[in-house]
Amino acid sequence: MLDWLFGWKATNMAIDLGTANTLVYVPGRGIVLNEPSVVAMKREGGNMVPYAFGNVAKQMLGRTPERIEAIRPMKDGVIADFHTAEEMIKHFIQQVNNKRSFARPTIIICVPSGSTPVERRAIQESAENAGAKEVFMIEEPVAAAIGAGLPVGEAMGSMIVDIGGGTTEVAVLSLGGVVYARSERVGGDRMDEAIVSYIRRHYNLLIGETTAENIKKEIGAACLPDDGEGKTMEIRGRHLATGVPCEVVISEARIAEALADPVYQIIEAVKVALECTPPELSSDIVDKGIVMTGGGSMLKSLDLVLGYAVGLPVFIAENPLACVALGTGKVLENMEEYKASLFKQH
Ligand SMILES: Nc1ncnc2c1ncn2[C@@H]1O[C@H](COP(=O)(O)OP(=O)(O)OP(=O)(O)O)[C@@H](O)[C@H]1O
Numbered sequence: 001m002l003d004w005l006f007g008w009k010a011t012n013m014a015i016d017l018g019t020a021n022t023l024v025y026v027p028g029r030g031i032v033l034n035e036p037s038v039v040a041m042k043r044e045g046g047n048m049v050p051y052a053f054g055n056v057a058k059q060m061l062g063r064t065p066e067r068i069e070a071i072r073p074m075k076d077g078v079i080a081d082f083h084t085a086e087e088m089i090k091h092f093i094q095q096v097n098n099k100r101s102f103a104r105p106t107i108i109i110c111v112p113s114g115s116t117p118v119e120r121r122a123i124q125e126s127a128e129n130a131g132a133k134e135v136f137m138i139e140e141p142v143a144a145a146i147g148a149g150l151p152v153g154e155a156m157g158s159m160i161v162d163i164g165g166g167t168t169e170v171a172v173l174s175l176g177g178v179v180y181a182r183s184e185r186v187g188g189d190r191m192d193e194a195i196v197s198y199i200r201r202h203y204n205l206l207i208g209e210t211t212a213e214n215i216k217k218e219i220g221a222a223c224l225p226d227d228g229e230g231k232t233m234e235i236r237g238r239h240l241a242t243g244v245p246c247e248v249v250i251s252e253a254r255i256a257e258a259l260a261d262p263v264y265q266i267i268e269a270v271k272v273a274l275e276c277t278p279p280e281l282s283s284d285i286v287d288k289g290i291v292m293t294g295g296g297s298m299l300k301s302l303d304l305v306l307g308y309a310v311g312l313p314v315f316i317a318e319n320p321l322a323c324v325a326l327g328t329g330k331v332l333e334n335m336e337e338y339k340a341s342l343f344k345q346h
Pocket residue numbers: 017018019020021022076077078163164165166167168187188189213216217220293294295296297298299300320321
């Protein structure tokens with residue numbers, strides 16, 4: 001206890017550095033940070049310096065004056081803007097440390113299964129530069145499965161579908177390892193983009209991505225509602241012909257139509273994974289079904305549509321937004337047990 005108070009002991013951390021959200025788990029304390037992966041940078045002289053992070057910065061997206069730029073440094077599950085990503089990781093680590101600890105932490109950070117060695121190295125280096133003593137990585141679907149409470153260590157196939165902001169990761173796991181993994185660059189962001197372009201095409205209205213995300217959460221669905229148009233919502237944007245702000249009412253049915261393409265891509269990714277699964281493990285999956293995690297899994301009816309398309313039961317994990325962080329945290333707390341799932345990029 002004194003060690004921790006006086007900062008002699010490092011606060012080790014498990015980090016889910018997501019395209020949309022970053023979560024940090026500290027052993028014994030649980031999830032201590034959960035913020036959007038957004039940084040606002042401000043121009044000072046010739047340099048861009050960090051100005052705000054997380055929730056505060058997310059509110060600035062699409063609303064910044066010329067001197068300030070709100071950036072999402074992660075795209076498709078990997079670092080798109082190295083400098084900004086590093087500033088963000090550094091800031092979040094310091095926030096968790098609360099300047100209490102002088103010791104350098106051990107960090108486990110997860111990476112998409114489809115990321116390249118160069119992308120993995122970038123994530124590892126940014127955590128090292130942010131002050132970590134040692135950085136281990138784990139594949140996101142493995143962490144998601146552990147966080148969802150799947151029996152990944154047993155000789156039994158489990159299928160996990162993690163639908164994040166940037167990627168959909170489909171994986172079949174058995175005996176603590178990945179038997180098959182496929183990472184598709186489709187997720188919540190693609191859904192938001194699909195809504196923006198649908199509304200531009202059909203209503204001549206330009207909306208921002210934050211508005212699109214709100215529409216998706218409010219009235220988004222993976223299939224047409226039973227009762228005609230379903231729920232409705234008033235949305236505001238800029239009319240493309242007149243240039244003035246205007247408001248339209250849009251229905252769940254229209255948004256389901258807008259989302260058809262990304263939903264189809266997610267279903268296809270799962271089908272391909274099922275086709276590539278060895279038969280013994282397939283039969284386990286038929287018994288136990290598919291477990292979905294990640295924020296995208298909360299899209300209305302996605303579980304039903306996916307279940308219907310592949311003919312298997314589909315379940316949404318408890319607390320889908322936190323599974324990856326919880327799983328990575330569990331690995332950090334039991335590193336010896338899970339050491340086969342951890343790696344470094346050389
Ligand atoms: N109720 C909801 N319905 C549909 N989508 C949702 C809902 N709640 C959150 N989302 C979406 O989930 C996504 C964020 O999920 P999550 O935090 O799992 O992603 P991430 O881990 O940051 O991304 P990635 O794993 O791809 O790097 C966002 O696109 C968000 O809009």
